[in-house]
Amino acid sequence: MAMAAARRRSLLHGLARRPWLARLLVIAALLALWEVAARFLVDPLFLSPPSQVIMSLDKVFGTRGVPAALQLTLFELTVAFVLAVAIGLALGLVIGLQPLIRRSFFPIVLLLYCMPQVTILPLFILFFGIGAASKIAFGVTHGVFPVIVTVVAGVQNLKPILLVSARSMGASRWQMFRYVIFPHMVPSFFAGMRLGMSGVLLGVLLAELYVSVAGIGYFTTLFTQNFDPTKLLGLIGVLAAMAIVLNAVVRRAENHFARWRTE
Amino acid sequence: MATSEAAIKVRDVFHRFGAEGEQRFVRALADTSLDVAEGELLCLIGPSGCGKSTLLNIIGGLMTPSSGDVEVRGQPVRGPLPRDIAFVFQENSLFPWNTVLENIELGMTFQGVSKSERAARAAEVLAAVGLKEFAHHYPAQLSGGMRQRAALARALSLKTPILLMDEPFGALDEQTRMILGEDLSVLLAQSRKTIVFVTHSLGEAVFLADRVAVFSARPGSIKQVIAVDEPHPRRPEFATSAKFTALRNQLYRLLHDEIRKAVQQSSAADTARAGTERA
Amino acid sequence: MAGNEADSPVPPRFRAKQSHVAAPPSPPSCAEGSGVEVVPGGAFEANSPAPPAPPFPKKKERAGAAAPQAIALPRKQVSVERAASRLIQAGFLVGLVAVWYLASTRWGVNRLLLPNPLAVYDNLLDILRSGEFIDDLETTLEELAAAFALSATGGITLGYLISRSPYWIAVFEPLFAAIYSIPIILFLPLFVLFFGLGPASKIALGAAISFFPIVINTIAGFGHVDRLFVMAARSMGASDYHLFRHVLLPAASPVILTGLRMGFTTALLSIIGSETLASLAGLGHRIVHLAEAMEMARMFAYIVFVIAIAVTLNTIVSRLEARGKRD
Structure with a gap:
């Protein structure tokens, strides 16, 4: 009795010291709930238990065309992300550094950023076809605005004293940019990249789900129509995990480049 | 050209912010004239908002006065003079993304100092301000006093004949301030730079300065200049001497009425601003 | 992941300040520094809570005199x-x-790609005059209202409960942050599978997506209240209720309001999005329907109409947010 109580106490103590352990328990509990629901409560045509989903992950990737579809989607994501970041950085710097351009065009950028772009998704398909181009383009328009906005903000919220101080020490315009404005902007640029990545993911996936003749969108539609929740959940799960990992990687980079802020 | 030995000459400088009739219109500085001799340490003291910092920025070429002229070492000031003048600001002006060492070297980079020379000078000034062990710390890792030491080191590394210090210890606590003041006096006695030093603190002014220029309330102008006849470097004992106390009291009497005036001004301005904002 | 701090061996309750909630630099608000007052948020993608996090840790510096x-x-x-x-x-x-x-x-x-703007204008007038948009607008707004009501109630309640203990914050906040980085639109096929093509799947998806910004900001809001305020109130004998009503709530409400605004725009976006992808009615559905029928001028007119509606709604919401923050 006493030993059991002591063990229980030490277990609770261990949990109290390790929130991540409790977090794992929460995740496990949710998975268990899902498992029970899928096994006993819900029609197997709609939901399959997580154990089965995980066990048949290999089957998902064994399905003819799935690896190629994943590859295609990843290709679209990469191209769209690179374009969004490059365009966003360039535009952000121009807008952020030129007062007249900023006053004139930043409101327009913000307005566009706030628009529900999904309304013009059909237009993208009409203009760019049903191939990769439309998905890339839609990803870029979703990813580019957060990058622009954060770069502009990063250039803007520099403490004026730092510019004054650099000027008093004789910094040239280029040196001001290279040694003051740019390093100050880097952390927000990474924050922008993270937001941009979420945007690109959203844009590309929206377009994929809409067109659904190739890539991931085709297979989610296929699995849904075949009432094959095991494969559907497996595919979605893999993509979701990928999104979490990518986000965490960029966040790490962001923290690394922002370490001078908090230390 | 350089007919006078004055390092800095200020002639009838007047400065205002905003245009007449505007709400934010302020006469910051009434006609002010001033000479600072080569190798002298001049303190500017006065109530808040009396234009001391404005005058300092005008001397340094960071601001252009509404009228009047400033000459530095015989040359009219048209913009920053990084080879003649180095600044230490009140606000933390170290670049937060650079370490202390990088911060110091950056100023020299701006002026095209060679790499080996940069390293040598940085080591020298770091030792001078006692921050050798903190060369690789980021500013955010340092205390306020250490940050201002680093900023001072950066200014010294530029090897300018003139140093302009805008309430460099303004944001620090009294004790840190005292120690920094003593160290500064020693450091500056060795360098024989020409220094203009803005401060709020009566004691700091008397302790550091060769002469103290007392400003009136806004629009600021120089009310009186007091000489502090005491050799550098000043010893801590000076701060407890009768001479020090007498000078400090003299400054206090000069300033007291001006400070009251300034406080009334600013609370009146606050009320006016609050009134228009509500309207 | 976001919670490395939470993984540190020191039990959170022993730390001086409730500062476990990572406060990443917020995506700048649309209203900031511009004449236009609209909402941030390409919402779906605004994948980070927006507590007022200054880019520099605030030191007690007096404002720069010169600059x-x-x-x-x-x-x-x-x-x-x-x-x-x-x-x-x-x-x-x-x-x-x-x-x-x-x-x-x-x-x-080609007119099928780009209709004459005059034709679009005529169509827009026709749409407004005939009132044919009313049914679709109603559907979309009903879905939006239901989804937002669900996510706001759920998000704020759960966020408040979690924020009561630094320990629970450390457990849940990284979890929510991680889920928040998933483009939940991926799960649309599942929602359609469960809830069908009707409004239910839109409401569920909208609620699920907008839940996260709301809960994360609520946790950040209540979790970030300065200990000093709490101690000051306690020292004056504030009861639990007083503490909540006069300290916690006012201190947290700006961040929570931001979360609600982000949740609202996100819900709107995901509902129009899911209507576009798989639905039977609603504004998004109408646009796709016209696209498939190749009625380009009318589709453009509807796009303009929907964007105007969205911008109006977002503007109203961010005005409300600004007003709420002022009080």
Whole structure:
């Protein structure tokens, strides 16, 4: 009795010291709930238990065309992300550094950023076809605005004293940019990249789900129509995990480049 | 050209912010004239908002006065003079993304100092301000006093004949301030730079300065200049001497009425601003 | 992941301040620094809570004396510059429409790709006059209201409960942050599978997506209240209720309001999005329907209409947010 109580106490103590352990328990509990629901409560045509989903992950990737579809989607994501970041950085710097351009065009950028772009998704398909181009383009328009906005903000919220101080020490315009404005902007640029990545993911996936003749969108539609929740959940799960990992990687980079802020 | 030995000459400088009739219109500085001799340490003291910092920025070429002229070492000031003048600001002006060492070297980079020379000078000034062990710390890792030491080191590394210090210890606590003041006096006695030093603190002014220029309330102008006849470097004992106390009291009497005036001004301005904002 | 701090061996309750909630630099609000007051948020993608996190840790620095003044310009110059940028904006928009017009009439761009702007205008007038949009608008707004009500209630309740203990914050906050980085639109096929093509799947998806910004900001809001305020209130004998009503709530509400606004725009976006992808009714559905029927002028008119609705709603919500923050 006493030993059991002591063990229980030490277990609770261990949990109290390790929130991540409790977090794992929460995740496990949710998975268990899902498992029970899928096994006993819900029609197997709609939901399959997580154990089965995980066990048949290999089957998902064994399905003819799935690896190629994943590859295609990843290709679209990469191209769209690179374009969004490059365009966003360039535009952000121009807008952020030129007062007249900023006053004139930043409101327009913000307005566009706030628009529900999904309304013009059909237009993208009409203009760019049903191939990769439309998905890339839609990803870029979703990813580019957060990058622009954060770069502009990063250039803007520099403490004026730092510019004054650099000027008093004789910094040239280029040196001001290279040694003051740019390093100050880097952390927000990474924050922008993270937001941009979420945007690109959203844009590309929206377009994929809409067109659904190739890539991931085709297979989610296929699995849904075949009432094959095991494969559907497996595919979605893999993509979701990928999104979490990518986000965490960029966040790490962001923290690394922002370490001078908090230390 | 350089007919006078004055390092800095200020002639009838007047400065205002905003245009007449505007709400934010302020006469910051009434006609002010001033000479600072080569190798002298001049303190500017006065109530808040009396234009001391404005005058300092005008001397340094960071601001252009509404009228009047400033000459530095015989040359009219048209913009920053990084080879003649180095600044230490009140606000933390170290670049937060650079370490202390990088911060110091950056100023020299701006002026095209060679790499080996940069390293040598940085080591020298770091030792001078006692921050050798903190060369690789980021500013955010340092205390306020250490940050201002680093900023001072950066200014010294530029090897300018003139140093302009805008309430460099303004944001620090009294004790840190005292120690920094003593160290500064020693450091500056060795360098024989020409220094203009803005401060709020009566004691700091008397302790550091060769002469103290007392400003009136806004629009600021120089009310009186007091000489502090005491050799550098000043010893801590000076701060407890009768001479020090007498000078400090003299400054206090000069300033007291001006400070009251300034406080009334600013609370009146606050009320006016609050009134228009509500309207 | 976001919670490395939470993984540290020191039990959170022993730390001096409740500061486990990572406060990443917030995506700048649309209203910031611009004449337009609209909402941030390409919402879906605004994948980070927006507590007011200054880019620099605030030190007790007095405002710089030199700098702001040095930058200040005479008012006349300011108004001239403002007029110049308004002129450029107007010119840009006129130029855009002019290019559109010329492209559709002179340069021979296929009418199926780019209809004449005049035709679009006529269609827009027709849509407004005939009132044929009412059913779709109603559907979309009902879905939006239901989804937002669900996510706001759920998010705030759960967020508050979690924020009561630094330990629970450490457990749940990284979890929510991680889920928040998933584009939940991926799960649309599942929602359709469970809830069908009708409004239920839109409501569920909208609620699921907008839940996360709301819960994360609620946790951040309540979790970030300065200990000093709490101690001051306690020292004056505040009861639990007083503490909540007069300290926690006012201190947390700006961040929570931001979360609600982000949740709202996100819900709107995901509902229109899911209507576009798989539905039977609603504004998004109408646009796709017209696209498939190749009625381009009418589709453009609907796009303009929907964007106007969305911008109006977002503007109202961010006005409300701003007002709530002022009080």
